[in-house]
Amino acid sequence: MTETVVPTPQTAPASSQMRDIWRQFRSHRGAMLGLAIFVTILVVVWLGPLVWNTAPTFVDMRSRNQGPSLAHPLGTDQLGRDMLARLMAGGKVSIAVGLTAMGLSILLGTLIGVSAGFFRRLDGVLMRLTDLFLALPLLPLLLVMVMLFREPLSQRFGPETGIFILIVIAIGVTSWMQTARIVRGEVLALKEREFVLAARSIGTSPAKMILRHILPNVLSPIMVSATLGIAAAIITESALSFLGLGFPPDFPTWGRLLYDAVDQIQLFPMRVVMPGIAISLTVLSVNYIGDGLRDALDPRIRGR
Amino acid sequence: MLTYTIRRLLIAIPTLLFISLIIFLLLDLAPGDPMAQMPLTVPPEVRQRMREALGLGEPIHMRYLLWLKQFFVIEPLNILDQMLGTDMAGDAQRVISWQTRSPVADIIAQRIPQTLWVVGLAYVLGVAIALPIGILSAYRQYSWFDQLGTFVSMVGFSVPTFFTGVVLIILFAVNLNWFPSIYDTTHRVTDWDSFVFQIRQMVLPVTVLALYNASQISRFMRASMLDNLRQDYVRTARAKGLRERAVVLTHVLRNSMIPVVTVIALGVPTIFGGAIITEQVFKVNGLGQLLITAIQANDIPMVQTLTFIFAVLIVLFNLVADVLYGLLDPRIRYD
Numbered sequence: 001m002t003e004t005v006v007p008t009p010q011t012a013p014a015s016s017q018m019r020d021i022w023r024q025f026r027s028h029r030g031a032m033l034g035l036a037i038f039v040t041i042l043v044v045v046w047l048g049p050l051v052w053n054t055a056p057t058f059v060d061m062r063s064r065n066q067g068p069s070l071a072h073p074l075g076t077d078q079l080g081r082d083m084l085a086r087l088m089a090g091g092k093v094s095i096a097v098g099l100t101a102m103g104l105s106i107l108l109g110t111l112i113g114v115s116a117g118f119f120r121r122l123d124g125v126l127m128r129l130t131d132l133f134l135a136l137p138l139l140p141l142l143l144v145m146v147m148l149f150r151e152p153l154s155q156r157f158g159p160e161t162g163i164f165i166l167i168v169i170a171i172g173v174t175s176w177m178q179t180a181r182i183v184r185g186e187v188l189a190l191k192e193r194e195f196v197l198a199a200r201s202i203g204t205s206p207a208k209m210i211l212r213h214i215l216p217n218v219l220s221p222i223m224v225s226a227t228l229g230i231a232a233a234i235i236t237e238s239a240l241s242f243l244g245l246g247f248p249p250d251f252p253t254w255g256r257l258l259y260d261a262v263d264q265i266q267l268f269p270m271r272v273v274m275p276g277i278a279i280s281l282t283v284l285s286v287n288y289i290g291d292g293l294r295d296a297l298d299p300r301i302r303g304r
Numbered sequence: 305m306l307t308y309t310i311r312r313l314l315i316a317i318p319t320l321l322f323i324s325l326i327i328f329l330l331l332d333l334a335p336g337d338p339m340a341q342m343p344l345t346v347p348p349e350v351r352q353r354m355r356e357a358l359g360l361g362e363p364i365h366m367r368y369l370l371w372l373k374q375f376f377v378i379e380p381l382n383i384l385d386q387m388l389g390t391d392m393a394g395d396a397q398r399v400i401s402w403q404t405r406s407p408v409a410d411i412i413a414q415r416i417p418q419t420l421w422v423v424g425l426a427y428v429l430g431v432a433i434a435l436p437i438g439i440l441s442a443y444r445q446y447s448w449f450d451q452l453g454t455f456v457s458m459v460g461f462s463v464p465t466f467f468t469g470v471v472l473i474i475l476f477a478v479n480l481n482w483f484p485s486i487y488d489t490t491h492r493v494t495d496w497d498s499f500v501f502q503i504r505q506m507v508l509p510v511t512v513l514a515l516y517n518a519s520q521i522s523r524f525m526r527a528s529m530l531d532n533l534r535q536d537y538v539r540t541a542r543a544k545g546l547r548e549r550a551v552v553l554t555h556v557l558r559n560s561m562i563p564v565v566t567v568i569a570l571g572v573p574t575i576f577g578g579a580i581i582t583e584q585v586f587k588v589n590g591l592g593q594l595l596i597t598a599i600q601a602n603d604i605p606m607v608q609t610l611t612f613i614f615a616v617l618i619v620l621f622n623l624v625a626d627v628l629y630g631l632l633d634p635r636i637r638y639d
Contacts, residue, residue: 030458131319132319132322132323134618135319135323135615135618135619135622136323136326136615136618137573137611137614137615137618139580140580140595140607140610140611140614141327141330141611143580143595143596143599144330144331144599144607144611145330147599147600147602148330148331231462235464238464238466239464239466239581242464242466242581242584243580243581243584243596244600245599258466258467258470262470265470265473265474265478266478269474269478272470272471272474273471273474276463276464276467276470276471279464279467280459280462280463280464280467283462283463283464284458284459284462284463287458287461287462288458291458
């Protein structure tokens with residue numbers, strides 16, 4: 001008896017790649033939780049100051065070192081500044097530093113990775129450069145860079161913008177190497193594929209080839225390392241602030257708040273714990289998002 | 305293998321020279337004057353003479369070459385002299401710290417034991433914790449142990465060491481008063497009581513660092529075990545009736561250790577450089593703390609020497625990792 005082939009009805013909408021990725025991402029519980037927490041933190045930090053509009057730098061000497069109350073939900077610091085407002089302002093700076101530094105590092109990494117993978121003549125030089133950067137002691141160098149260039153930059157752009165530029169550039173310049181290596185590997189593999197050969201055979205220029213054919217296909221590893229890069233940049237920024245080489249004192253960031261509170265740790269431990277939890281929660285959620293993205297973008301795992 | 309090692313050693317020389325040039329130029333071209341903190345009452349001509357005495361009058365390439373000579377010839381000779389009791393270096397100019405006016409090498413030699421004790425012990429402990437956790441969570445993938453292990457390692461990996469350190473201080477030093485929060489480096493171990501005190505003051509910093517290292521290494525161990533557990537040779541080993549213990553602990557573990565050993569080797573330089581923050585939290589006066597104080601005091605010779613030592617360690621352990629990889633995995637032949 002022969003079986004009749006029943007054509008499967010096309011009721012389900014054609015699954016696009018993005019939808020597959022999203023479905024795989026949703027099935028990763030940690031990643032979804034991480035996304036929810038990260039979005040909440042972003043909303044609180046950016047929209048919170050509109051609701052809770054106490055200035056983070058407003059000094060009220062009469063109500064200093066207070067515990068949580070209605071007027072100050074998270075208490076006040078040693079100068080009577082509202083901790084909730086300071087935490088929100090600090091988060092804004094810390095996350096902004098994380099995002100910008102990640103952007104710079106991804107830009108550099110992609111640029112170097114694609115050029116090394118695509119142009120054979122540049123490969124040797126650029127990869128030696130990458131190895132060299134990997135052999136540099138990064139945290140000491142970061143500290144040295146911040147120490148050396150802090151004065152001239154804050155004179156040129158003002159203390160806050162100057163330090164912001166300095167820290168973003170310092171973190172970006174010292175963290176692009178992993179991205180460059182991953183991207184180069186992917187580009188080298190892509191170059192051997194048929195569609196690249198086809199594009200070359202109809203005379204596509206290198207610039208167009210990179211923009212149209214190579215870059216869209218290396219997007220997924222770039223996205224994963226971008227996510228992990230945000231976490232690393234936030235930690236580096238708060239570490240610099242913690243060592244006293246970050247932003248100026250009246251300009252709150254999470255690392256700076258923690259550093260300022262360490263002196264009075266025995267009396268007011270909560271003031272250390274709050275910014276610390278904020279940093280840890282942000283980094284943890286971003287790392288989980290990165291984990292989920294890596295699983296979702298890996299075609300070997302997707303669809304299982 | 306030997307030729308490969310020798311070739312790699314030879315490649316390391318230009319790399320190190322280049323890194324030393326970067327470090328030298330970065331510090332040298334940077335704005336900031338070592339004489340800036342001199343009192344204003346010092347007359348300009350005396351100030352000029354002091355600059356020359358510090359060697360700041362020479363052109364830049366001469367200063368670089370002189371620094372190289374000091375670093376690679378005179379300092380090693382001095383160290384040899386101290387060990388053998390000879391006098392090969394004579395009274396050649398050594399690298400002098402601008403802070404203390406004593407040779408940089410002597411100060412570093414004073415600081416190394418503290419760093420090695422605290423940070424090195426933490427690394428060893430971290431590896432010792434990480435390996436069993438990684439093995440067990442890969443073997444029982446998706447079990448409660450694995451879920452807990454991956455969660456804890458994710459947390460340990462995400463929470464910065466300055467926060468874990470501070471939290472441990474609040475809990476165990478401030479509230480419970482079990483351990484001191486500050487590491488006392490002048491403490492000498494002479495009898496049982498002082499030994500117990502030494503252990504107690506090491507508990508907190510070592511815990512913080514061991515947790516951080518363990519969370520990173522256990523992630524590698526788990527991933528590597530998972531890769532190997534799915535291989536065909538595991539099925540073969542089980543099919544020929546080997547006990548489960550032998551399959552996992554001899555066959556799979558040995559193969560999974562190959563990438564993990566290189567990761568462990570690559571992490572060794574961070575023992576010296578990466579513990580800057582923990583040393584700062586617990587006030588351990590080791591190498592990291594020395595670097596921070598040197599940076600804050602604008603002590604350029606000290607910063608140059610320390611950063612360069614860190615760079616040498618990184619290059620050296622990269623080489624060690626590569627050679628170990630070749631030794632452990634017979635499929636890899638570099639020649």
